[in-house]
Amino acid sequence: MPEPIPRGRPRSEQSRRATLEATRELLHSVGYDRLTIEGIASAAGVSRQTVYRWWRAKSAIVAEAVLDGVIILPGAAAAGGSIAGILNAMGASLGSPENAGLVRALAAAAADDPAASEALYERMTGPTHAALARSIADGVARGALRPDIDPEVAADALIGAVLYRVLTRQDSPPGYGDDLAATVLGATPGTA
Amino acid sequence: MPEPIPRGRPRSEQSRRATLEATRELLHSVGYDRLTIEGIASAAGVSRQTVYRWWRAKSAIVAEAVLDGVIILPGAAAAGGSIAGILNAMGASLGSPENAGLVRALAAAAADDPAASEALYERMTGPTHAALARSIADGVARGALRPDIDPEVAADALIGAVLYRVLTRQDSPPGYGDDLAATVLGATPGTA
Amino acid sequence: MPEPIPRGRPRSEQSRRATLEATRELLHSVGYDRLTIEGIASAAGVSRQTVYRWWRAKSAIVAEAVLDGVIILPGAAAAGGSIAGILNAMGASLGSPENAGLVRALAAAAADDPAASEALYERMTGPTHAALARSIADGVARGALRPDIDPEVAADALIGAVLYRVLTRQDSPPGYGDDLAATVLGATPGTA
Amino acid sequence: MPEPIPRGRPRSEQSRRATLEATRELLHSVGYDRLTIEGIASAAGVSRQTVYRWWRAKSAIVAEAVLDGVIILPGAAAAGGSIAGILNAMGASLGSPENAGLVRALAAAAADDPAASEALYERMTGPTHAALARSIADGVARGALRPDIDPEVAADALIGAVLYRVLTRQDSPPGYGDDLAATVLGATPGTA
DNA sequence: AGCTAAACGAGACGGTACGTCGGGTCTTGGC
DNA sequence: GCCAAGACCCGACGTACCGTCTCGTTTAGCT
The missing domain is CATH 1.10.10.60 (Homeodomain-like)
Structure with a gap:
């Protein structure tokens, strides 16, 4: 023992x-x-x-605070929902200035230290990424989404787009999640 | 005067x-x-x-170094090229560990200070973003790309995907740029 | 009880x-x-x-270590001997660098804390002082020493001289005890 | 230069x-x-x-404060005076509790660090010691003091006696300086 | 050529935070 | 109730940078 x-x-x-x-x-x-x-x-x-x-x-x-759930960002929490649901949850919550600031802070922590980076990935973006990829793969399998979509890459693109706008301090307009899903997946929110 | x-x-x-x-x-x-x-x-x-x-x-x-061109990242430089060209240039150069480190450092600077953030946007991601959006809009107008693509959002997604992988320290495999273009735009590199 | x-x-x-x-x-x-x-x-x-x-x-x-006899310095131990014997024992042992260091350490302890000071006095310098004063008083009574000697004060002077040299880090030459006795008491070692 | x-x-x-x-x-x-x-x-x-x-x-x-004269103890200042004058100045001023505390502090500093010890010797006890030794040698030469007195050793004894009483926290009574001179030198204050 | 003015180097200054050491106090479990 | 272990709060250590402040020096344009 x-x-x-x-x-x-x-x-x-x-x-x-x-x-x-x-x-x-x-x-x-x-x-x-x-x-x-x-x-x-x-x-x-x-x-x-x-x-x-x-x-x-x-x-x-910071890493432990994230792993411990003391710092929570939406997105992962909405992992069970639809693609557009996740994206809108992310977009909406990150749209608020305080959450956007927190995301930037976490990005800086990730840039500073690989361990923090890994913790963030494991607890925050990872689950969201996985949920998105699963939903997308499902949609592709069902024929509801274009067959040339790589679910993992698509999830990168969806999360990355939101992250990019937060880091460059561009507000995401209300319907941004829908636009993003439509653009990347060629799907209207309702169909996915 | x-x-x-x-x-x-x-x-x-x-x-x-x-x-x-x-x-x-x-x-x-x-x-x-x-x-x-x-x-x-x-x-x-x-x-x-x-x-x-x-x-x-x-x-x-840092901001002035970027604005002055002392710090240069590929992508913007390839602004005149094709979509896949830009993406592959970004992916390839950011794939090298040293450049990835520099990107993370710049992300931290952007997270720290709005002015640095703006400088970075103006000089680094902005031009790339604009070039991508222009090319995509062109492709959509020519009918070579799906009509439901929003060029600005698509450019967010393309740049964001690369940024996301760098910040989470995931290597981008060689053909990642092609995969990304195919997934987001539904286009093989040659056609755009 | x-x-x-x-x-x-x-x-x-x-x-x-x-x-x-x-x-x-x-x-x-x-x-x-x-x-x-x-x-x-x-x-x-x-x-x-x-x-x-x-x-x-x-x-x-430190005080208890002294009182308990864990820390012992010569001088007191030779309390039964002749004046010059005590002085030479003190001088000889304090002449060794390690003992001199210990004496300085004890002086610092005494300077720091009245209780330690008292313990040191009671166990270390006190008995030596008393032995010296007794021998001197005896010598004065016997007429072997000058009558204008105050035994207590003479003991202060004898111990103090050695202490002074240790604190100022001056080595005491071999015959220093004899010189000291001769100077203070006007007596050659053999006569007292 | x-x-x-x-x-x-x-x-x-x-x-x-x-x-x-x-x-x-x-x-x-x-x-x-x-x-x-x-x-x-x-x-x-x-x-x-x-x-x-x-x-x-x-x-x-502490050493520099002493060397610089920021910390002054009497004795050295009275270097020009008679033997009993110096001793009484030392005794009187060291008799005051605050000065006695300062002396103990300086002794601890000397015990702690050879450099401080040297500074103290150079500026404080050294000059007093030299003045005393000079006066005593003079007295011996003039025949006013016993010929078997070693001036250097006698100065050790005089300074040491005062130091010993301060470190062991024994008050020196008013006439202690006179007693000390009489005992060590066999001289009444007036004669030296 | 001399004067004025600003940038330059050097380096001291009062600070804040670092990461460490030790001082005392406390709370466990085991003896 | 003693003791080892070890966490706790506290305060001082000595160091690194911060941002500011003199200094003396340098380098230009203007008299």
Whole structure:
């Protein structure tokens, strides 16, 4: 049994949560570049040492916050829905300035650290990507979508388009999700 | 005449270039997060004060380096080519690890500062986007592409797909540009 | 009976000794300033908490180590001998660099904390001082020493001279004890 | 000329003085052990970095404060006076609790760092020692003092006696200087 | 040629955050 | 109730950069 007997004072789950939530809060308000471990600790009411005990860098805290579901972005949550449903959920929520800022912060975290990048992929874009690809593959199989569509690549394009607009700070108009689906898949929302 | 008569010692163009080039170099080697003004100045053989005299923040230096063409990414350069040509140029060059790193650094800069974001858009993705949209619109007008394609949105999707793969650190296989064009536009490279 | 019945696990004498001996060791090797409770505990193979349970500060540990005889300096031990004998024993042993370092460490401890100071006085310099004063008083009474000598003050001067040379890091030459006795008491070693 | 041309912003003499004076103040109030660079900087109204730029350790600051005359102890100042005059000046001033505390702090600094030790010797005890030795040698030569007195050793004994009483926290009674001179030199104050 | 004015290098300054060390306190489980 | 283990908050350490501020020096255009 490789399970080590726990010794000493157990780790405070409350401190862990407070740290992750403070990180989310600060990511919202100041972005990734101005996010500091000092600031996280003080906002969480936790000592700096405790933060350093459990995380090696600010990107690692962001990664865990994402993996833990403390930071949630819509899209993945709508994984069970239709293609246009997912896209509209993404577009709508990312349209709000605060969520757009959070996405940019997460992109910066991903750019900074491969581990954070992987965490983000695993928890946020990955599931959405998979859901989209599955729906598209299904549509292709049913003959409802063009046969020359590669579902994986199409999912890249759908997610990428939204990401591109957020990073370049272009608002996505209300019906953007529908337009995107129509353009990429050659499908009106209702048909897919 | 709002043009002020230049007095005193003129600004050193050499210092300006050295600063921008050192910035490009460091963006390559350490990324945006670990880029420091101190480091730029010392790598450029320029005093810190001179950097601060001309730029307000590191993101501003990055922005000017981009606007000035000191930092160049392929894609925009291939603006005159065919759709698949542009995509393959982007995909190929971004496939190389060093360029991918540079793209991630620029994405972080864009996430950090709206001004840098705008500069990047104006000089890097914007022209590519416009070229793609023009070519696509042309194809649609000629009847070579599906009529339900919105050229602007399609260009978002094409660029976004590549960006998405770079940010999530997924290598794009050799023929990815072709696949992408086929999937989004329903066109084989040769026909567009 | 004010003697409380001891309950629970008795205090570990081994931990106590190990702590005091580790303290002596570290006082030797790093001095008082760089002496840490953390270091003592780990060198003694004892938990930090156990140290804190029994001592309030590092100076208290030093004090107890002295009182307990774990730290011994010559001089007091030679209390039964002649004046010159005591002085030469002090001079000789303090002449060795390691003992001189220890004396400086103890002086720093004494400077830091009145309680440590008192412990040192009680166990180390006090007995030596008393022995010297007694011998001197005896010599004065016997007419072997000048009558205008105040034995207490003379003892201050003898001990102080050695201490002064150690603190200012001046080596005491071999015959320094004799010179000192001759100068202060007007006596050649043999006559006292 | 090995004189380097001064470049850049000149060092602030005010910051230097403020640092040294804050050090003296804190040495008085908290002693050497609880003296911190953080505390010095904040008491001096100077940034921590500025302190670190000029001094490598707290003992170095103490040393410079002594060498610079920011910390002054009587004795050396009375170097021109008679033997009993010097001793009484030392005794009287060291008798005051605050000065005694300062002496203990300086002793701890000397114990901590050879460089500080040397500075203290050069500026504080050294001159007093030399003055005493000179006066004593003079007395011996004039026949006013016993011929078997070694002036250097006698000076050790006189200074050492005072130092010993301060370190062991024994108050020196008013006439202690006279007693000391009489005991060590066999001389009443008036005769020397 | 001398004067004026701005850019330049050097480098000190007050700061903020870094990542680490140690100090004391506390909370577990085992003895 | 002692003890090892180890987490906790706190404060200081010494370092790296930040952005600002003098300095003396350099390099132009204008008298």
